[in-house]
Amino acid sequence: MELRTLRAFVEVVRQGGFSNAAKLLFATQPTISKAVKQLEDELGVPLLDRVGHRSVMTAAGEIVYRRALSMLTEREDLLAELADLRGLKAGSLRLGLPPLGASTLFAPLFAIYRARYPGIEIRLAEHGSKKLEEIVLTGEVEMAASLLPTTDDFEYQPVRCEPLLVVMPKDHPLAGQSKTGIAALAASPFILFESGFALNPVLLAACERNGFTPNVAARSGQVDFIVELVAARLGIAFLPRTIAEQRRTAAVELVLLDEPGTQWHMALVWRRGAYLSHAARAWVDLAREVYGS
Structure with a gap:
């Protein structure tokens, strides 16, 4: 069993099809199809059920997918340990950062x-927190x-760790207040x-605790665009204090969200029990040194 065929199968599942998997792996679609077929022939069971343009895992496929993730992750850990033989003079740090707060906290x-x-290459992946946690578990990034x-x-x-501020139009009824609970909004x-940002479930859970479901006027992955939508009176938004204050304009008001369980608590996360390279440990140590957590 080759890791190459396992990687092809895993990416077909993760990317939702052969075409997307081929793009990610810089291969042709027939090459990926052949690799998956080779794996199926070797194991003697079908792994994917082709339904129209979609490929759905069979029961055997689910088992192989789970084991393949583990094997591929172990390979990444092996390579990381070997790279550490060179210390911090060479190697790479595979790091995932979210769009929200990355420039402020990590730049x-x-x-x-x-x-x-200077000899360490930083390989950066940028996604929402939900996706980032997924690729940490699969070993695509270390942390x-x-x-x-x-x-x-x-x-x-x-x-x-810092509170959220409500970004609201200047003529909002609560503009000028020092703080507000979420029920008043x-x-x-x-x-x-957009979906995949960890801040969304924090806010929606707070709304649910207060007995209402918010009317969602718009979604975006761009902080500046969200602030402009607020300025245009489309609705209100929520941003961590530091990020909100950096985008204060004459057209919006910032009000503290005084609501339990809604603090923006950013952390570096890695797979429990995983081997962390010296490069990754150095990044954690630096974050602790700078932010004192």
């Missing part, structure tokens, strides 16, 4: 890290920044982030 760390370890609380699948190092349309 300063890049400059320090680069100055200390990622995500919001706490997280699951028992991860170990973590806290980075920053039930009648206001919400502008949320």
